[in-house]
Amino acid sequence: MPARASSIHGIEMDLVLEALARRHGYDFRHYARASLKRRMTGLAQKLGCAHIAELVPRVLHDDALLPEILAGLSVPVTEMFRDPPVFKAIRDTLLPMLATHPRINIWQAGCATGEEVYSLAILLKEADLLHKTQIYATDINDIALAKAEDGIFPAKAIEKYSDNYLKAGGQGALASYFSMGYGFAKIDAAIKEHISFAHHNLVADGVFCEVGLVVCRNVLIYFDRVLQDRVLGLFSDSLSRGGFLCLGTKENVTFSAAAPLFAAVDPALRLYKKRG
Numbered sequence: 001m002p003a004r005a006s007s008i009h010g011i012e013m014d015l016v017l018e019a020l021a022r023r024h025g026y027d028f029r030h031y032a033r034a035s036l037k038r039r040m041t042g043l044a045q046k047l048g049c050a051h052i053a054e055l056v057p058r059v060l061h062d063d064a065l066l067p068e069i070l071a072g073l074s075v076p077v078t079e080m081f082r083d084p085p086v087f088k089a090i091r092d093t094l095l096p097m098l099a100t101h102p103r104i105n106i107w108q109a110g111c112a113t114g115e116e117v118y119s120l121a122i123l124l125k126e127a128d129l130l131h132k133t134q135i136y137a138t139d140i141n142d143i144a145l146a147k148a149e150d151g152i153f154p155a156k157a158i159e160k161y162s163d164n165y166l167k168a169g170g171q172g173a174l175a176s177y178f179s180m181g182y183g184f185a186k187i188d189a190a191i192k193e194h195i196s197f198a199h200h201n202l203v204a205d206g207v208f209c210e211v212g213l214v215v216c217r218n219v220l221i222y223f224d225r226v227l228q229d230r231v232l233g234l235f236s237d238s239l240s241r242g243g244f245l246c247l248g249t250k251e252n253v254t255f256s257a258a259a260p261l262f263a264a265v266d267p268a269l270r271l272y273k274k275r276g
């Protein structure tokens with residue numbers, strides 16, 4: 001466990017984290033401290049607590065509040081085809097290699113509200129691979145997961161994401177994968193049927209399934225080095241031999257204890273391959 005803080009805020013945070021870990025098994029003690037402090041302060045304000053420590057009895061005695069607490073501590077910020085060059089590289093480099101497999105299993109960890117996993121599924125559809133693909137999309141935040149499973153987004157957001165889609169090599173119209181109505185866009189059932197959504201905690205849960213590609217972007221940045229190493233080991237264990245790993249553009253395996261497990265495919269775009 002990291003060194004204990006001595007400031008009042010630090011002590012209060014430790015108490016809440018201890019309560020969450022011991023009462024519910026959710027261990028945030030290896031999350032990067034500064035952003036966790038911001039989120040915990042925001043959560044305390046939202047729940048009408050004058051001090052962070054007032055979250056402790058809520059954590060201990062109000063089980064129904066747990067999803068809101070987990071949602072408050074997570075950052076489900078996302079968008080479709082975020083960092084388009086990464087999606088273009090998945091389209092042009094990874095999918096042709098995955099195409100040789102009889103079945104394609106993909107684990108997208110930290111799916112938030114689903115924009116990224118639907119982007120992946122659209123790439124697979126356009127490469128004519130979706131019919132033989134199963135994508136497992138997981139997150140710790142059940143409120144975000146429920147939105148992801150609904151697959152309903154503001155129509156205006158789809159207009160905004162169209163630019164990303166085109167930059168990622170899209171040839172058609174992003175809107176064609178949605179049915180539009182009342183200012184909202186609902187993802188087509190034919191895209192969604194290849195995705196299973198599930199609660200999975202990268203801190204505590206084990207290997208999810210054997211997959212040829214793990215996509216986990218903009219999640220490790222919230223973890224300290226110890227936790228990053230654990231999670232990268234988990235991804236290596238989940239990947240079949242020669243399987244691919246895609247991280248966020250601010251994340252990498254280079255300085256991790258897990259570095260020997262992976263070879264770079266495109267280091268700038270954070271695409272790696274599990275070593276044989």
Ligand SMILES: C[S@@+](CC[C@H](N)C(=O)[O-])C[C@H]1O[C@@H](n2cnc3c(N)ncnc32)[C@H](O)[C@@H]1O
Pocket residue numbers: 074075076077078079082109110111112113116138139140141144200201202203216217218219222248
């Ligand atoms: C910033 S979002 C990234 C969304 C998407 N991958 C992207 O890059 O656009 C980070 C997500 O990681 C999830 N997360 C945080 N800790 C997690 C954990 N221990 N296990 C699984 N997911 C976690 C959060 O709930 C949040 O939805």
